[in-house]
Amino acid sequence: MQTILEQSLQTKFPEIKFVFSEYKNLIEIKFDKKYLTEVALFLKDDPRLSFSMCEDLTAIDWATSNNRFSMIYILFSLSNKFRIKLKVDLEEGEKVDSISAIWNSANWAERETYDMFGIEFNNHPDLRRMYMPEEFEYHPLRKEFPVMGIPGSLSLPK
Amino acid sequence: MKKLVKEDIHPKIIQRLLSSETEISFDDALENEMVLNMGPQHPATHGVLRLVLRLDGETVVACVPELGYLHRGYEKMAENMTYYEFIPHTDRLDYLSPPANNVAFVLACEKLAGLEAPVRANYIRMLVAELTRMGSHLVAIGALAMDVGALTVFLWTLREREKILDLFDIICGARFTTSYTRIGGVAFDVTDEALKLTKNFIDQFEEKIDEIEKLLNSNKIFISRLEGVGVVSAEDAINLGLTGPLLRGSGVEHDLRRATPYLFYNEMDFNVPTYKEGDCLARYFVRCDELRESAKIILQVMDKMPKGEIILNSPKKVLPKKTEIYSKMEELIHDFMIVNYGINPPAGEIYSAVENPKGELGFYIVSKGEGHPWRLKIRSPSFVNLQSLPKLVVGHMLSDVVAIIGSIDPIMGEADK
Numbered sequence: 001m002q003t004i005l006e007q008s009l010q011t012k013f014p015e016i017k018f019v020f021s022e023y024k025n026l027i028e029i030k031f032d033k034k035y036l037t038e039v040a041l042f043l044k045d046d047p048r049l050s051f052s053m054c055e056d057l058t059a060i061d062w063a064t065s066n067n068r069f070s071m072i073y074i075l076f077s078l079s080n081k082f083r084i085k086l087k088v089d090l091e092e093g094e095k096v097d098s099i100s101a102i103w104n105s106a107n108w109a110e111r112e113t114y115d116m117f118g119i120e121f122n123n124h125p126d127l128r129r130m131y132m133p134e135e136f137e138y139h140p141l142r143k144e145f146p147v148m149g150i151p152g153s154l155s156l157p158k
Numbered sequence: 159m160k161k162l163v164k165e166d167i168h169p170k171i172i173q174r175l176l177s178s179e180t181e182i183s184f185d186d187a188l189e190n191e192m193v194l195n196m197g198p199q200h201p202a203t204h205g206v207l208r209l210v211l212r213l214d215g216e217t218v219v220a221c222v223p224e225l226g227y228l229h230r231g232y233e234k235m236a237e238n239m240t241y242y243e244f245i246p247h248t249d250r251l252d253y254l255s256p257p258a259n260n261v262a263f264v265l266a267c268e269k270l271a272g273l274e275a276p277v278r279a280n281y282i283r284m285l286v287a288e289l290t291r292m293g294s295h296l297v298a299i300g301a302l303a304m305d306v307g308a309l310t311v312f313l314w315t316l317r318e319r320e321k322i323l324d325l326f327d328i329i330c331g332a333r334f335t336t337s338y339t340r341i342g343g344v345a346f347d348v349t350d351e352a353l354k355l356t357k358n359f360i361d362q363f364e365e366k367i368d369e370i371e372k373l374l375n376s377n378k379i380f381i382s383r384l385e386g387v388g389v390v391s392a393e394d395a396i397n398l399g400l401t402g403p404l405l406r407g408s409g410v411e412h413d414l415r416r417a418t419p420y421l422f423y424n425e426m427d428f429n430v431p432t433y434k435e436g437d438c439l440a441r442y443f444v445r446c447d448e449l450r451e452s453a454k455i456i457l458q459v460m461d462k463m464p465k466g467e468i469i470l471n472s473p474k475k476v477l478p479k480k481t482e483i484y485s486k487m488e489e490l491i492h493d494f495m496i497v498n499y500g501i502n503p504p505a506g507e508i509y510s511a512v513e514n515p516k517g518e519l520g521f522y523i524v525s526k527g528e529g530h531p532w533r534l535k536i537r538s539p540s541f542v543n544l545q546s547l548p549k550l551v552v553g554h555m556l557s558d559v560v561a562i563i564g565s566i567d568p569i570m571g572e573a574d575k
Contacts (some may be wrong), residue, residue, distance in 0.1 A: 023506050023507065023508070024269055024270075024506065024508050026507075026508065026509055028507075052396050052397075053396055053399055054399060055399060055511070055518065055520065055537060056509075056520060056522060056535065056537040058522060058533075058535040060524055060532070060533045061533070072507075072522065072535075074509055074520070074522065074537075078396065078410070078412055078417075081417045081418060083418070083509070085507075085509065103397060103399065104394075104397045104398045104399070104545070105397065105398050105399025105542055105545065107545065108541065108542070108545045109542075116233070126174055128170050128171075128174075129226075130225060130226065131225060131226035131229040131574060131575075132226060132229070133226075134168055134170060140231060140234055141233060141234055145234075147234060147235070147237075147238050
């Protein structure tokens with residue numbers, strides 16, 4: 001499966017530099033974020049791969065000054081019973097393309113990522129906060145947000 | 159009751175609810191389309207789920223779910239505690255199936271740390287996970303029946319679930335928040351007596367589920383309330399990322415116990431029930447069939463369960479026994495190190511998913527080689543399944559919304575994390 005994946009991606013997108021790695025039976029494909037939607041569409045529509053399900057997507061805050069965030073996409077192919085992971089790096093304040101038009105399941109997951117990390121998504125149909133109230137100013141899962149919370153950041157009910 | 163005014167709903171939700179040209183009056187409900195706020199404190203939403211509905215008469219035109227009323231920030235908390243400390247918190251995710259969540263989390267930790275639990279421990283894990291599945295589905299069936307007006311079934315299914323909770327009391331030492339599994343094994347061994355009681359329970363269970371089905375399957379009101387309501391096609395279900403009974407009710411034969419076998423599910427003989435219709439009734443049938451399949455698995459597990467160790471002997475990763483801590487120096491040191499600094503799995507990122515009663519429960523864990531996870535993402539089935547709600551309810555009556563929520567069976571503890 002891994003060789004099929006590598007071959008088909010390299011032949012389809014010769015201009016993109018893919019980095020393949022494997023850890024504990026999960027293949028990771030890392031590439032530049034501007035190709036995200038093309039690669040995602042290809043992975044979904046190619047009959048040999050057909051990653052029809054986007055199980056999860058999330059971000060990681062590395063708390064570093066460059067490449068601060070990584071976006072993680074976990075895809076599952078029902079026909080091949082195979083799972084892969086896509087990874088794209090982001091700078092702080094950078095936007096990434098939404099994949100919610102490709103997999104509808106990404107819609108709320110992207111809203112959650114926006115809520116928790118403050119990463120904004122281009123072309124998202126409804127980018128609101130998922131859990132926290134709209135008035136909340138911070139993004140709780142960023143590493144600089146204290147575990148105890150920030151006093152006064154949540155207004156009391158009227 | 160206080161009247162709903164425009165200021166009660168956030169402008170962004172209103173914007174989402176209404177198309178640009180609609181005229182809605184909040185003052186006179188009978189005049190035209192109206193906005194109805196359902197929840198978060200509503201008996202039919204199974205917890206603190208809030209729906210803002212736009213109604214034309216009694217027909218739902220648009221629906222916006224609002225989550226977050228039970229958000230406790232578990233992902234943030236997990237980054238500040240050791241892997242062992244997080245096990246009790248998994249009880250509070252899907253609070254109808256704590257042992258299954260425990261199993262899912264320790265499997266992820268073991269994958270990350272490269273440990274393998276003893277054979278008997280893994281069989282015990284399967285036993286509690288399947289018992290949990292039965293308990294969870296019983297509540298789902300009962301609550302669905304109650305939502306459409308059949309109260310008796312709820313009492314009957316809860317009576318059966320009570321027996322499962324009593325079994326958990328004997329096996330895990332707690333009825334509800336079990337925290338039963340440990341990294342590298344389980345907390346206590348199951349006694350022969352407990353296995354006998356489980357066997358007795360399974361033996362009488364078949365009859366009870368027949369009774370429940372007799373009450374519902376020939377009930378004209380129950381059938382007509384659910385048939386053709388909330389239909390989702392197989393294609394949409396996959397695209398929406400639905401898992402569990404919702405996906406199988408739409409005719410997709412996908413079960414992680416089969417697709418990516420974990421524990422010893424590949425040695426078990428069981429069917430994956432699927433129905434093509436994709437409506438609320440199909441999901442009810444899937445749950446009923448899964449009850450029987452789980453009973454079948456439990457009998458096989460008890461047959462095949464070998465004697466032996468229940469926890470791995472790996473002093474640097476697995477907590478030693480209490481008696482040894484008090485009598486041996488080496489064990490005391492290891493206990494101190496594990497409790498205070500954690501098990502320090504090697505740096506890496508893993509995703510581990512299991513088939514929970516509600517669907518796929520996955521943990522994405524990033525370790526930097528420290529005692530605490532750097533990032534722990536919970537992929538909760540209820541969260542993803544709830545996402546289909548706005549698509550399912552549109553065009554149905556207001557009373558069908560209740561039935562559709564019941565058939566999705568969301569648990570807000572898990573959806574809100």
